[in-house]
Amino acid sequence: MSTRRDAVHDTLRRSEGFRSAQDVYAEMRQHGAKIGLTTVYRALQALADGGQVDVLRTDDGESVYRACASGDHHHHLVCRRCGHTVEVAGPAVERWAEAVGGEHGFTEITHTVEVFGTCASCSASVRAG
């Protein structure tokens, strides 16, 4: 629909982990893009609403976005040091969530699942001092 939105989407695709709106905005400006912060926010929201990017909340309440390779439902294994992110499927979790909801008479079940850890290369650099 819009050139701006595509530019935001591209910036996100070039990133490895999850990025905040402010983050994306700063990077785009750095690379000479002429875009306003408000538009970045709007583009990210639209992309998230359209399911083209994934969103999650950091511990300090910031929304961060990622253009994932998989369009199917999946979850994330995120390194809490470098942000390196792996997309993971979890059929067992999907079934569990549905089952636990059903057992208690709940309907229209949704769920949020995120896994955090320290990735191999970060572990290595810590050991190296």
Place this chain on the structure above:
Amino acid sequence: MSTRRDAVHDTLRRSEGFRSAQDVYAEMRQHGAKIGLTTVYRALQALADGGQVDVLRTDDGESVYRACASGDHHHHLVCRRCGHTVEVAGPAVERWAEAVGGEHGFTEITHTVEVFGTCASCSASVRAG
């Protein structure tokens, strides 16, 4: 340690679902408690740090707290209409999170899991109009 902290803890225990700091503050004042908002924030943080209450973030970035019955690791099934909350255990999920982290060389694995739905009584009241 402090009377204020206990008062906050008690207020939370009397609540059914997750409550925000502002929420707890308003209720305490309503009941005549003489306490400041800053102190409520500090008490909730201390309780959360001590593992005496559970915290989670709402979609709009608000931190909400709950004094759960179980002191063991567990997750929550939350009604998105009335906030009614059930504490649920998920051994399968625990194992899955560890496994998926390990498979990708991650260590110090943690995870966040929340299940949302519409509870039976809310479904009923919707049907009743």
Place this chain on the structure above:
DNA sequence: GGAGATTTTGACAACCATTTTCATTTTGCC
């Protein structure tokens, strides 16, 4: 009990990501 040190409290200001506003610019269409 009391002086002084230490901790806790809370009114208020500061923070900061996000949203709203609204005037300007760009786009879509004839």
Place this chain on the structure above:
DNA sequence: GGCAAAATGAAAATGGTTGTCAAAATCTCC
């Protein structure tokens, strides 16, 4: 070109949360 509708972005507003700092409560030792 002309014009309506949509997009843009600078600046102001919002709102939950945190920082500040002086006053109040609590502890400590005599």
